[in-house]
Amino acid sequence: MKEIISIQNLEKIYNPTKVAVHALRGVNLSVNEGEFAAIVGPSGSGKSTFLNLIGGLDNPTSGKVIIGGNDISKLSANQLIEFRLQHIGFVFQAYNLIPVLTSKENVEFIMLMQNRSIKEREERAISLLKAVGLEKEIDRRPVELSGGQQQRVAVARALASKPDFVLADEPTANLDSKSAENLLDIMERLNQEEGITFLFSTHDARVVKRARRVVTLEDGLIASDESRS
Amino acid sequence: MWTIAKIAWRNIWRNKLRSFAVFASVALGLWAGIFATSLANGLNEQRISNVIDNQLSHFQIHAPGFRDNFEINKVITNTESIQQKLDSNPKVKAYTTRTMVSGMVSSASSSKGVQIKGIIPENENAVVNLEKFMVEGEYFGKAGRTPSIILGKTLADKLNVKVRKKLILKFQDGNNEVIAAAFKVKGLYKTVDTRNDEMTVFIEQPKLNELLGFSDEVHEVAILLNDINNIETISPDLKAAFPNLLVESWKEVFPGLDTADQLQEQTSMLLLYIIMLALCFGILNTMLMVVLERVREFGMLMAVGMNKLKVFFMVMFETIFLMLTATPVGLAMAWLTVWYFSKFGLDFSGQSEGFESMGIDPIVYPVLTYDYYPKVIMLVVAAAILSAIYPAIRAVRLNPAESIRKL
Ligand SMILES: Nc1ncnc2c1ncn2[C@@H]1O[C@H](COP(=O)(O)OP(=O)(O)OP(=O)(O)O)[C@@H](O)[C@H]1O
Numbered sequence: 001m002k003e004i005i006s007i008q009n010l011e012k013i014y015n016p017t018k019v020a021v022h023a024l025r026g027v028n029l030s031v032n033e034g035e036f037a038a039i040v041g042p043s044g045s046g047k048s049t050f051l052n053l054i055g056g057l058d059n060p061t062s063g064k065v066i067i068g069g070n071d072i073s074k075l076s077a078n079q080l081i082e083f084r085l086q087h088i089g090f091v092f093q094a095y096n097l098i099p100v101l102t103s104k105e106n107v108e109f110i111m112l113m114q115n116r117s118i119k120e121r122e123e124r125a126i127s128l129l130k131a132v133g134l135e136k137e138i139d140r141r142p143v144e145l146s147g148g149q150q151q152r153v154a155v156a157r158a159l160a161s162k163p164d165f166v167l168a169d170e171p172t173a174n175l176d177s178k179s180a181e182n183l184l185d186i187m188e189r190l191n192q193e194e195g196i197t198f199l200f201s202t203h204d205a206r207v208v209k210r211a212r213r214v215v216t217l218e219d220g221l222i223a224s225d226e227s228r229s
Numbered sequence: 230m231w232t233i234a235k236i237a238w239r240n241i242w243r244n245k246l247r248s249f250a251v252f253a254s255v256a257l258g259l260w261a262g263i264f265a266t267s268l269a270n271g272l273n274e275q276r277i278s279n280v281i282d283n284q285l286s287h288f289q290i291h292a293p294g295f296r297d298n299f300e301i302n303k304v305i306t307n308t309e310s311i312q313q314k315l316d317s318n319p320k321v322k323a324y325t326t327r328t329m330v331s332g333m334v335s336s337a338s339s340s341k342g343v344q345i346k347g348i349i350p351e352n353e354n355a356v357v358n359l360e361k362f363m364v365e366g367e368y369f370g371k372a373g374r375t376p377s378i379i380l381g382k383t384l385a386d387k388l389n390v391k392v393r394k395k396l397i398l399k400f401q402d403g404n405n406e407v408i409a410a411a412f413k414v415k416g417l418y419k420t421v422d423t424r425n426d427e428m429t430v431f432i433e434q435p436k437l438n439e440l441l442g443f444s445d446e447v448h449e450v451a452i453l454l455n456d457i458n459n460i461e462t463i464s465p466d467l468k469a470a471f472p473n474l475l476v477e478s479w480k481e482v483f484p485g486l487d488t489a490d491q492l493q494e495q496t497s498m499l500l501l502y503i504i505m506l507a508l509c510f511g512i513l514n515t516m517l518m519v520v521l522e523r524v525r526e527f528g529m530l531m532a533v534g535m536n537k538l539k540v541f542f543m544v545m546f547e548t549i550f551l552m553l554t555a556t557p558v559g560l561a562m563a564w565l566t567v568w569y570f571s572k573f574g575l576d577f578s579g580q581s582e583g584f585e586s587m588g589i590d591p592i593v594y595p596v597l598t599y600d601y602y603p604k605v606i607m608l609v610v611a612a613a614i615l616s617a618i619y620p621a622i623r624a625v626r627l628n629p630a631e632s633i634r635k636l
């Protein structure tokens with residue numbers, strides 16, 4: 001199995017000058033291609049901080065984030081944006097989509113920024129929206145979609161760029177349990193059928209149950225790391 | 230970029246009320262700025278053409294040095310040959326000769342210092358149309374034993390005289406002899422320039438010349454051309470035709486009027502700049518609100534890989550589109566109002582006292598040249614860019630991780 005994420009001694013201190021908050025205190029983790037892993041832990045344990053650092057949305061205080069062999073902490077701000085565009089898919093808890101664009105346009109937008117051809121953009125957007133079960137909602141704007149549907153568009157959008165892996169920070173937090181199950185079904189199927197790597201954080205026991213690996217953070221440190229088959 | 234522009238365009242319609250407020254302020258600001266400018270232009274043109282039509286004419290001829298201190302002995306002598314030359318010039322529509330002297334006019338109750346102009350009534354009419362301004366009595370015509378005088382209505386009121394009453398004119402002739410003569414008020418005139426009305430009285434030239442001991446000498450020849458645009462071309466010819474005299478166009482006689490004209494143009498542009506600047510601050514504020522409101526959205530966009538340049542342009546485009554959609558409306562409103570009032574005039578008679586003392590007709594016809602509109606559009610784009618820069622920079626500076634955290 002190929003390693004795609006390697007985290008070494010990762011530390012994050014917020015507000016180092018004022019009241020310092022030690023959000024991560026030296027975390028080590030390795031994620032292989034094709035994993036379906038959940039980051040869990042109590043509120044404030046550092047899950048979001050951890051995912052943000054892996055996704056290159058914030059800079060670590062010390063330690064390394066190596067993705068596909070690249071140390072992303074060495075990249076400039078602009079290089080980092082480009083790196084995210086090409087290598088990482090994101091699904092956030094909410095506000096994933098551009099409100100003025102339709103589902104299809106939202107999915108296409110990320111490929112547009114990658115300068116893909118119109119034909120490829122259209123075909124891929126439609127097939128991805130089909131894959132998340134939204135062929136009928138292709139021309140709807142986010143306000144015309146349910147929360148669960150919006151999150152499924154976000155998953156399609158995250159996959160559109162053909163990323164190395166998808167990061168999702170509490171993707172089901174705003175969803176009712178049925179929509180949450182549905183989203184998980186889709187993510188699971190994409191993982192099993194297409195081999196897409198998912199790394200997501202969650203509070204939800206039902207979501208945790210579906211993960212094949214569960215990493216538990218406590219107070220900025222990894223308290224346990226269980227894999228199951 | 231096309232998609233960025235498309236998103237920016239759609240973003241305008243997200244908060245319709247706010248966009249409408251910006252839209253309305255831009256349209257109204259433009260309308261007000263342009264209309265005010267056209268009014269100012271119109272006022273100015275009217276003021277200038279009033280002065281030209283009623284006082285300056287297109288050209289004036291004097292003996293050299295006469296205009297320095299109106300010395301009575303600096304006269305034009307060969308009047309007849311001047312008349313022949315002017316009569317044969319096809320570009321000259323009309324001309325008139327004047328003799329003038331300063332003196333005092335006295336009624337039974339008071340006296341006033343005035344400029345006494347000796348004119349040929351029908352010629353004066355052809356050049357400055359004095360008769361048109363008569364408000365009481367008549368314009369010369371047959372005089373009785375006492376010679377006629379025409380004076381401004383305001384002056385008559387101050388002197389407390391009426392038509393057919395007598396006045397005494399007193400002045401010095403070329404030998405410093407004091408001369409006094411009685412005149413009968415034949416009529417009263419009133420031009421829009423009340424200040425000038427109060428200082429000028431008219432009598433018939435033969436009478437004044439007789440009192441001054443002149444034969445056919447005069448002090449001034451005023452010339453009206455068929456077309457005011459011929460001034461520059463005819464000027465050298467006229468100057469060459471009368472080498473011993475001072476031939477001047479209205480611009481040379483009254484240079485201040487021309488400078489005032491140019492100054493006016495700059496001031497009216499300045500007004501538009503000020504309005505646009507005020508709009509800029511309003512729009513800057515609005516766009517800042519927009520950016521702050523969409524922090525999460527911008528954070529998300531940058532998180533998923535939208536680069537800073539694109540984010541910058543998105544805010545920029547949104548501002549430019551917002552202002553540019555309002556521009557045609559503002560321009561159309563301005564164009565319509567200018568068009569309407571340039572046809573029918575805008576009546577300021579309520580405030581006419583102020584207008585008349587400035588030498589302006591109370592009905593104003595706004596004037597705007599077409600080259601003004603493209604300037605305005607460029608100004609709007611510049612203003613949009615100016616007011617978008619700061620909000621756009623704010624958007625670019627957002628930290629994606631922190632923006633997304635603000636859930
Ligand atoms: N920008 C920040 N500035 C200061 N402190 C921060 C910042 N972001 C997070 N923290 C602190 O770091 C710690 C970890 O926060 P983080 O959001 O990573 O936790 P979490 O596990 O995602 O919590 P939750 O389950 O509530 O989402 C917390 O104590 C939090 O208050």
Ligand SMILES: [Mg+2]
Nearest residue numbers: 047048049169
């Ligand atoms: Mg969190």
